[in-house]
Amino acid sequence: MSLTVVGSIAFDSVRTPFGERDRMLGGSAVHFSLAASFFTDTRVVGPVGDDFGDDELGVLTARGIDTEDIERVEGGETFFWRGRYEHDLNVAHTEATELGVFGDFEPKLSDGSRGAEMLFLGNIQPDLQRRVRAECDGAAFVGLDSMNLWIETERDSLLAALAEVDCAMLNDAEIRMLTEEPNLARAAAAVRKLGPRVVVAKQGEYGAALFTEDGFFALPGLPLEDVQDPTGAGDSFAGGFLGYLDAHGDGHSEPELRRAMAYGTVMASFNVERFGTERVASLTHVEIEERFRELLAVTRFEERPIELRDASPTPSD
Amino acid sequence: MSLTVVGSIAFDSVRTPFGERDRMLGGSAVHFSLAASFFTDTRVVGPVGDDFGDDELGVLTARGIDTEDIERVEGGETFFWRGRYEHDLNVAHTEATELGVFGDFEPKLSDGSRGAEMLFLGNIQPDLQRRVRAECDGAAFVGLDSMNLWIETERDSLLAALAEVDCAMLNDAEIRMLTEEPNLARAAAAVRKLGPRVVVAKQGEYGAALFTEDGFFALPGLPLEDVQDPTGAGDSFAGGFLGYLDAHGDGHSEPELRRAMAYGTVMASFNVERFGTERVASLTHVEIEERFRELLAVTRFEERPIELRDASPTPSD
Numbered sequence: 001m002s003l004t005v006v007g008s009i010a011f012d013s014v015r016t017p018f019g020e021r022d023r024m025l026g027g028s029a030v031h032f033s034l035a036a037s038f039f040t041d042t043r044v045v046g047p048v049g050d051d052f053g054d055d056e057l058g059v060l061t062a063r064g065i066d067t068e069d070i071e072r073v074e075g076g077e078t079f080f081w082r083g084r085y086e087h088d089l090n091v092a093h094t095e096a097t098e099l100g101v102f103g104d105f106e107p108k109l110s111d112g113s114r115g116a117e118m119l120f121l122g123n124i125q126p127d128l129q130r131r132v133r134a135e136c137d138g139a140a141f142v143g144l145d146s147m148n149l150w151i152e153t154e155r156d157s158l159l160a161a162l163a164e165v166d167c168a169m170l171n172d173a174e175i176r177m178l179t180e181e182p183n184l185a186r187a188a189a190a191v192r193k194l195g196p197r198v199v200v201a202k203q204g205e206y207g208a209a210l211f212t213e214d215g216f217f218a219l220p221g222l223p224l225e226d227v228q229d230p231t232g233a234g235d236s237f238a239g240g241f242l243g244y245l246d247a248h249g250d251g252h253s254e255p256e257l258r259r260a261m262a263y264g265t266v267m268a269s270f271n272v273e274r275f276g277t278e279r280v281a282s283l284t285h286v287e288i289e290e291r292f293r294e295l296l297a298v299t300r301f302e303e304r305p306i307e308l309r310d311a312s313p314t315p316s317d
Numbered sequence: 318m319s320l321t322v323v324g325s326i327a328f329d330s331v332r333t334p335f336g337e338r339d340r341m342l343g344g345s346a347v348h349f350s351l352a353a354s355f356f357t358d359t360r361v362v363g364p365v366g367d368d369f370g371d372d373e374l375g376v377l378t379a380r381g382i383d384t385e386d387i388e389r390v391e392g393g394e395t396f397f398w399r400g401r402y403e404h405d406l407n408v409a410h411t412e413a414t415e416l417g418v419f420g421d422f423e424p425k426l427s428d429g430s431r432g433a434e435m436l437f438l439g440n441i442q443p444d445l446q447r448r449v450r451a452e453c454d455g456a457a458f459v460g461l462d463s464m465n466l467w468i469e470t471e472r473d474s475l476l477a478a479l480a481e482v483d484c485a486m487l488n489d490a491e492i493r494m495l496t497e498e499p500n501l502a503r504a505a506a507a508v509r510k511l512g513p514r515v516v517v518a519k520q521g522e523y524g525a526a527l528f529t530e531d532g533f534f535a536l537p538g539l540p541l542e543d544v545q546d547p548t549g550a551g552d553s554f555a556g557g558f559l560g561y562l563d564a565h566g567d568g569h570s571e572p573e574l575r576r577a578m579a580y581g582t583v584m585a586s587f588n589v590e591r592f593g594t595e596r597v598a599s600l601t602h603v604e605i606e607e608r609f610r611e612l613l614a615v616t617r618f619e620e621r622p623i624e625l626r627d628a629s630p631t632p633s634d
Binding site: 037038039040041062063064087088089176182183184185186188189203205206207209211215216217218219220221222223224225227244247248255258259261262285288289292293296297298299300301302303304306308309310311 | 354355356357358379380381404405406493499500501502503505506520522523524526528532533534535536537538539540541542544561564565572575576578579602605606609610613614615616617618619620621623625626627628
C-alpha cells in the first residue's frame with residue numbers, strides 16, 4: 001500500500017482573530033500528506049524554491065513522508081499565500097498569491113510515486129492533474145480536489161479530469177457551481193455522472209457528506225470550542241480519508257468508505273485547532289483514536305419502537 | 318401527556334423556483350402542531366381573522382389537533398406573509414408582512430392548554446412568550462423559538478424569556494447573533510448559561526445540533542432530491558422534537574433527546590418536500606417510520622480497530 005499526493009507546497013501567512021503566523025509551512029500536499037501519514041506510506045509530489053529549508057522539509061520527513069519527489073527549483077521561490085479570516089472564520093479573504101515555482105510546475109514522478117495504489121490530485125490546474133493521473137496508471141483509486149477558479153476558467157479540462165478519477169472531493173458550493181444545480185443531492189448525482197463513482201461534499205464546520213452508488217452518508221463537524229485557523233482543513237480531511245482507505249479499504253466497501261469519512265473528519269478537526277500544520281504534525285495515536293470515538297459518540301442514536309398517533313381526535317383530558 | 322403551542326397562524330403566499338401558492342395555510346403554530354400531532358395530543362393557541370375558514374381549521378382538526386384556543390377576532394384579518402425563495406432555497410426574501418390580528422394578540426389559554434405538560438413558545442414577541450410561559454406554570458418542559466428581529470429590538474425581553482425555559486431552539490446564525498460569539502460550540506454554551514439547559518441549533522439543510530449538560534449530538538439533514546418549499550421546516554422540526562419528547566421522554570434523558578432530534582429531522586424533511594402543510598398534513602405512520610430508519614442508516618458507521626502508523630520513516634518498496 002502507498003499513497004501519492006500531488007499539490008501545492010506553500011508558505012502561508014495567515015491572520016485570524018486568534019493570532020497570526022508569517023510564512024508558515026502550508027499547501028494542499030503538505031496538509032494532505034501529514035494527515036495521511038498516520039495511516040499509510042505517503043509520497044509528496046510538488047515544487048519548492050530556494051527558500052524552502054530543512055526545517056520545512058523536516059516537518060514532513062519527521063512523519064515518515066517520502067519527499068523524494070519534492071522538486072527544488074534553483075533560483076525559484078516557493079508558492080506563497082497570504083490571507084486573513086474574519087471573526088466568523090467561515091469568511092476568508094485572500095490578500096496575496098505568489099505562484100513562484102508553482103507557475104511553471106511540471107510534475108515529475110519517481111517510480112515509487114508512479115507505482116502508488118492510491119493517488120490524490122490536490123487542487124492544481126486540471127491539465128496537470130490529468131498528466132499525473134495518466135502517469136499513475138496503476139492507481140486503483142484516485143481522488144481529486146478542485147476550486148471555483150478552475151470551474152470558471154478551465155471547465156472543459158476539469159470535466160476531462162473528473163472523468164478519469166474515482167472520487168471527487170469538493171466543497172458543497174463547488175459541487176453546486178460545477179453542476180449549476182442548487183440541490184446538493186441532485187448536484188452530487190450529476191457529478192457522479194461525470195465520472196467519479198464516489199463524491200464527497202465537504203461542508204466546512206457542518207461536516208461532510210458521501211454520495212455513492214449505494215446511497216448517502218453524512219457526518220457533522222465536531223463541536224470545537226478552540227478553532228484558530230481553518231486553512232488546510234479540507235486537505236487534512238482528504239488525507240485522513242484517502243490515507244485510511246489506502247491502509248484499510250479499496251474504495252469499494254461502503255463501511256470502509258464511511259470509516260474513511262470519519263477519519264477525514266477527525267483529521268480536519270485537529271487541523272483547525274492550531275495554525276497551519278502545528279496540531280496535525282504533532283498528533284499522537286491516542287489523540288486520533290479518542291477523537292474517532294468521540295465522533296462515534298456524538299453521532300449515535302438508537303431506534304426505539306413507538307406508537308405514532310392516529311389522526312382521529314382523542315378526548316381532551 | 319399533552320403539548321401546547323403558541324405562535325402564528327397565517328396565510329402564506331410563497332414563490333419558489335418549483336412553483337407558487339397563494340394564501341396557503343401556514344404559520345409557526347400550524348407547522349409545529351401538525352408535526353407534533355403524530356406523537357402527542359396537541360393544542361394550538363393563536364389568533365385568526367374572519368378570513369380564516371373551515372377548510373383551514375379542518376387541516377388541523379383532521380389531525381386531531383385541539384383548536385379550542387384558536388381565537389377568531391371579529392372584523393380582523395389573519396396574519397399574512399408573502400415571500401419568495403431564490404434558486405438556492407437557502408436565500409429567502411420577505412416581500413410582505415401584514416400582522417393583522419397578530420398585532421394585538423393577547424394569548425388566552427383554556428384550562429386544557431394551561432395544563433399541558435409541555436409547551437412550545439413559537440416565534441412571537443418575547444413578552445408574549447413570557448406571559449404564556451407564566452400561565453403554563455405546570456409545564457415540565459418548555460421550548461422557545463425566536464428570530465433576528467427580537468434579538469435586535471427586544472433583547473432584554475428575550476433574555477428574560479430565555480431564563481424561563483428549558484430549551485432554546487434557534488438557527489445557528491441566531492445563536493451566534495444572540496451571544497455575539499461566532500464559534501457555535503461556545504455560543505451554545507453561552508445560551509445555556511442564559512437559562513435553557515438544552516440548546517438545539519437548527520442548521521437548515523445541514524441538519525441540527527444538540528447541546529446539553531451531557532455534551533453534544535448532531536444529525537445531518539437528509540439528502541432530498543425534491544425540495545419545493547422550506548417555509549416552516551424549523552417549526553416542523555420543533556413539532557417532531559417536542560411532540561416525541563412529550564410522548565416518550567421528559568426532556569432529561571439524553572437517548573430520548575437524541576431520538577427527539579431524529580424525529581425533528583424527519584418531520585422537517587417532509588415539510589420541505591411540498592408547499593406549506595401539503596406533505597406533513599397527509600403523512601402516514603409508515604412514511605415517518607421509514608424515514609426515521611433511513612436517517613439511522615445514513616448516519617451509522619462502526620469502529621474497527623486499526624493500527625495507526627508510526628512517525629518513523631519506513632523503507633520504500
